[in-house]
Every structure is written in C-alpha cells, then in structure tokens.
Amino acid sequence: MIDLDALAGLRAVATHGSVVGAAAATGYTPSAISQQVKRLEKQTGVPLLERVGRGVMLTSHGQHLVDAGEQVLADLEQLEARLQERAGVVAGRLRLAAFSTAMRGLVAPIARSLRDAHPGLTLTLREAEPWDVVELVASGQVELGIVHRWGGVPLAVPDHVAATALHGDVADLIVHRDDPLAARSRVTPHDLVDVGWIATPEGTICRQWLSRMYDGTGRPPRIAHVSAEFESHLALVRAGLGVALVPRMGRAALGEDLVAVPVAEPEPVRLVDALHRRTMADSPAVRAVLAAFDGVRPSGG
Numbered sequence: 001m002i003d004l005d006a007l008a009g010l011r012a013v014a015t016h017g018s019v020v021g022a023a024a025a026t027g028y029t030p031s032a033i034s035q036q037v038k039r040l041e042k043q044t045g046v047p048l049l050e051r052v053g054r055g056v057m058l059t060s061h062g063q064h065l066v067d068a069g070e071q072v073l074a075d076l077e078q079l080e081a082r083l084q085e086r087a088g089v090v091a092g093r094l095r096l097a098a099f100s101t102a103m104r105g106l107v108a109p110i111a112r113s114l115r116d117a118h119p120g121l122t123l124t125l126r127e128a129e130p131w132d133v134v135e136l137v138a139s140g141q142v143e144l145g146i147v148h149r150w151g152g153v154p155l156a157v158p159d160h161v162a163a164t165a166l167h168g169d170v171a172d173l174i175v176h177r178d179d180p181l182a183a184r185s186r187v188t189p190h191d192l193v194d195v196g197w198i199a200t201p202e203g204t205i206c207r208q209w210l211s212r213m214y215d216g217t218g219r220p221p222r223i224a225h226v227s228a229e230f231e232s233h234l235a236l237v238r239a240g241l242g243v244a245l246v247p248r249m250g251r252a253a254l255g256e257d258l259v260a261v262p263v264a265e266p267e268p269v270r271l272v273d274a275l276h277r278r279t280m281a282d283s284p285a286v287r288a289v290l291a292a293f294d295g296v297r298p299s300g301g
Helices: 004-016 019-026 030-044 060-087 100-117 130-138 205-213 230-238 284-294
Strands: 049-052 055-058 092-098 121-127 144-150 161-165 169-176 196-199 222-226 244-247 258-261 269-277
Touching (some): 004 019, 004 055, 004 060, 060 284, 121 284, 130 144, 130 269, 169 230, 196 244, 230 244, 269 284
Parallel strands (some): 092 144
Antiparallel strands (some): 169 258, 169 269
16 A cells, blocks of 8 residues: 555655755654655565665655655545535644735734634644745645735646635835825826835845836836845835835834825735635635635734
8 A cells, every 4th residue: 555645745756856855844853855766665566766866856656656646645635625624623733824914914814813712733834935925835834825816927737726815905105204205095097106215126026026016107117225135125115225016915014204195107016815726625724724814804003
C-alpha cells in the first residue's frame, strides 16, 4: 500500500524542485522528506528521484506517480471534508496564506474569536503576495488563501480553485496636512499629474493599478520613491517626501500629520477574494473561517 503522506512529500519535491524546498513548504525536515521518498521507492519497487548535479529531479516513474496520485489526494481531501461536515466538526489544522494588509485587517481580527469558538481548530498563518497565494492554494500547501486584485488587473486562478468574494477595499490618497490637496473633498487622476508618488515596486498589482489609473491623463504617474510596505508609505508621506495611494484595510491610524482624500474617476477599489480548492468546499473549518471573514469590514485611520 502506498504511503499517502510520502506521496504528498514526493509531490512537494516535484512542486518545489528540491528536497530542501519541499521540506520548507511542508514543515518537515529535509531528512524526513528523503525518508518518505525512500519509503515510496521501497513500496513501489522503482526509483522515483535521480541526482542531477547537486540537486535531484523526478524520474519518469516518479512523475507518473505524482500525476496519477493527484486525483487520489484530491479525493481523500474531499472525503475528509465531507466526513467532518457529516459529523459537524470544526477541527484539525487549517493553513491560511494572505497578503500583508489582509493579515492585519482581516485575519488578525478574527483569529482569537475563531480559536475561542472552535478549540479543536488550529489556524496556521503565512504571509505572501497574491500570485504566490494562488500557487500555495492550488498546489495544496495551504487550505485557504486571501488575495486581492485592482479593477481590471487580472489574477489567474486555476479551475480547481474556488473564489469567494469578501468585502471590497477602497484606497485613499494620503497626503501631508500641509499639502494643498489636503483641503480637497476628493481628487481625480487629472489633479495628480504633477505629484510625486511613493509607490510599490514595479510589477506589483498595486503599481499596475496606479499606472492604469493614469490612462486617461496621457501621462504616466511620476514615481518619486519605491517601497513595498504601506506602513513605510505613510512614514514617507509624513516626512513630506510625496503622496501615496494606501488601502483602508489594515491601515494604521494616520495621526495629526496625514490626511486621507477620496479618489474618484476611477475610484481605487480592490476586490478581495478567499480561495480554496473545490475539494474543500464541504469543510466545516473552511466554512467557519469564511463566515468569520464576512463579519469584518475594511477600515482605515
């Protein structure tokens, strides 16, 4: 009989390209992953990994086992979810990955109440960018993921992953209180053609949306400074180094020196989704977490 935990370990090696990568993703040690593979090789009687230089790769037998085993693992995941639904049990380990502001604004507010309501449920949290969250959910490394997308900026999700819409999140223009824009009731991109932006790095979803926001102005946004974290954006605006577009979800209190000005035409709304594999649709744990999210609305200081 094939060891299913070992099969999951081999799949992790295939996904991450190395024993070390598989160990980091699954929480096992590299030695434990190697032992799982050796156990599978003994059970099947064929080599599953071969050494290439300093690394390893799956043999044709190993790749066949992973490909064929995907459906087996998916069926077992679905069976477990339905058994727990039948028993009405919210228990076990649920691994959740979310982008940084969702971790602060969505996950943190519900984590304690979930633990109190369901002492048999262990929530394991991991912070990652939206495209990485999609991969983590799709490959079975986490059970639930929180992602965002701005307007028309696409985020591809595989067919075997389901998306549940959560409350949308709005971003505001953050300016120093001494900035003339601080007195405005609202602004449009045409009012912002000459401002210096503190922006997220090139290639991020937020940066892509900022560029699209300027489509109707005939000019690209003028990027003065680049920072990955919105907390840093607030600090840099506070220092008078530019303006920033900062979502309300998980946003720290602005204090006396900063002012949030609404933006229109287009309004910077980011859509927030919870992702899970379709095999987990009947999981009471997944349903409990989604229900808890439904009661949280983004807000900002």
